Amino acid sequence: MSKQDLIVTALAALQPEYLDVLDESHMHSRGLETHYKAVIVSSAFAGLNSVKRHQKVYATVGELMGQIHALALHTYTPEEWAAQGVAPASPTCRGGH
Template sequence: MMMQKIEAALTALKPVEFQIEDESHMHSRGAESHFKVVLVSEAFNGLRQVQRHQKVYAALGELMQQFHAIALHTFSPEEWQAEQTVPASPHCRGGSLHDK
């Protein structure tokens, strides 16, 4: 359910490539709490990484309050054409209040 909400919100950035993965199983916070997003958009042309992330956060708006974490991998179409790789996410190392 949350994955669909995130995907719907990010259509505002007109992605040419979009991938979302629920990585909650790698963490201790429960279902639909951690996500990995690969987003390729012309909206990212000429922007630094922090500016791209700000655009994503703005598109997500209040949804950001409804999950714990999102790993963002943002590319311009030219970068994606050259790169097309995304690093694997690390497993959670704990440290959450939920671990105690």
């Protein structure tokens, strides 16, 4: 199972209404299966600020976080997602080689 699949499986615990996990490693210089972007829409985020939402995701992903370099998070409640409907594009990597 790929790391992307493992992330998707772990995040299913948040009972998302929408979940998209993208492997963006090709946009970076640190190798394969290192950089991911997750768009998560879940009522589990209701009443939480962005820091608390991210902490909830990190706790859900658990030890797998130690196996990846970066996980860009875009967390929304269903109401926020209905209003916005799209996550921002990832920036171009500016990291070293």
